[in-house]
Amino acid sequence: MITPPARRFDQAAAFPELLELRESVRAADWTAIELFFAGLPDVDMTAFAAHVVAEVTGAEEFLAALPPSPLARRLLAARLISKAWEIRSSKRATHVRRDQFIGMRAQLLKAEPILLELTAEDPGDVVAWVFRLRSARGLEVGQSEARRRYDRLARFAPHSFAAQSQLVQQLCPKWSGSWEALHTFARECMDAAPPGSLSPTTVGEAHVEHYFELNGVEESSYLKKVAVQREIIAAAERSVLHPNFVGGYHWPTAYGVFAYLFGLMGDHERAAACFAPLGDEVAGEYPWKRLTKPDVAFNQLRDKALGGVK
Missing domain, CATH: 1.25.40 (Serine Threonine Protein Phosphatase 5, Tetratricopeptide repeat)
Structure with missing residues (x-):
């Protein structure tokens, strides 16, 4: 009996160009990254591509050293948020240590002002709002503030699945919904x-x-x-x-x-x-x-x- 190959539960692996993007981040090739994002057709694809960048371990050092363009700042904030959740782990709150919560919060508090500045400069920066929703959950700012962030985003992208999925998580009882x-x-x-x-x-x-x-x-x-x-x-x-x-x-x-x-x-x-x-x-x-x-x-x-x- 032939054993089937192990499946990769890696959404980016379904798209060769996203695997190339991941390699561009690892190689610190900013030109390739800029060109990739410039060619994306909608906010949901852009948000997912930003997530792919954010999952690359150590990318925050490269991104923090770049000239502070909106894209560089957006990706840096996304990476800091992913790093925060890595520190926390995916375990339920009762199984997360105090030092993990502290480490998570420290990263989120670095990301928040970057995203706040981006959405102040451009209230229609939907991708920045998407990551502000993820940050809101980690900082436990509450349902009202999370919904306020979503409603601000929805003025510009009322059918953004990336944003809606973030609010779905926020509204679960495990996050006080x-x-x-x-x-x-x-x-x-x-x-x-x-x-x-x-x-x-x-x-x-x-x-x-x-x-x-x-x-x-x-x-x-x-x-x-x-x-x-x-x-x-x-x-x-x-x-x-x-x-x-x-x-x-x-x-x-x-x-x-x-x-x-x-x-x-x-x-x-x-x-x-x-x-x-x-x-x-x-x-x-x-x-x-x-x-x-x-x-x-x-x-x-x-x-x-x-x-x-x-």
Whole structure:
């Protein structure tokens, strides 16, 4: 029996140009980085590319030494925020040490004034606002301030999936939000968005987050609820299953969210339609990396959807 190759849960790996961008950062090739960002067509793709830069360890030294253009400052702030979350780790708050919280806060307090200055200079700097949303969660500034930041951003990009995903996380109860506020926001994103856009994926993300927080009887019954299933199907049909779907750099996440949900629901036909674009070797980080054994979970759900397991 041939063992399938280990899957990379690295969304950037689905796009050769993003792997080249990552190498340009490691090589401190600022000209290549500037040219790359100059060619991006929308704010969501720009925000994800900035995230790719921000995940490169040690990039803050190179970025801090550059002439302070808006792009250089934006990327530096993004890197400081990623470094902050690296220090904190992805563990729940009860398992994070005090020194980790202190280290995280120190990095976020370096990033905040950079982003504040950028959005003061240009209130329409949507990417800076996206990272201000991520920083807001880490600094625990509260729901009202986070929503204020989102609303300022939404004046310029009302359907930014990158921003909406950040607020989805903020609205979860684990960040002092509520399920009612979370699902209401996700539905608003879906209802307002053009068919075939990424925004309806926020409905899927909201249900993934809700499902993750359940256990026992509640967990086993949640995705069997007719109202929940109908909402997930409607969101998929307005996004990944719509003939006009264009996901930019976020399509692996969008397909992954619905593949996971439909797989758990036992809706094999829709699950298969969402697993098919993900291929054999690369998938997005979310929701898979939140699972204990992401590759095992991915393969089991995909095999059932595609008929590999009877």
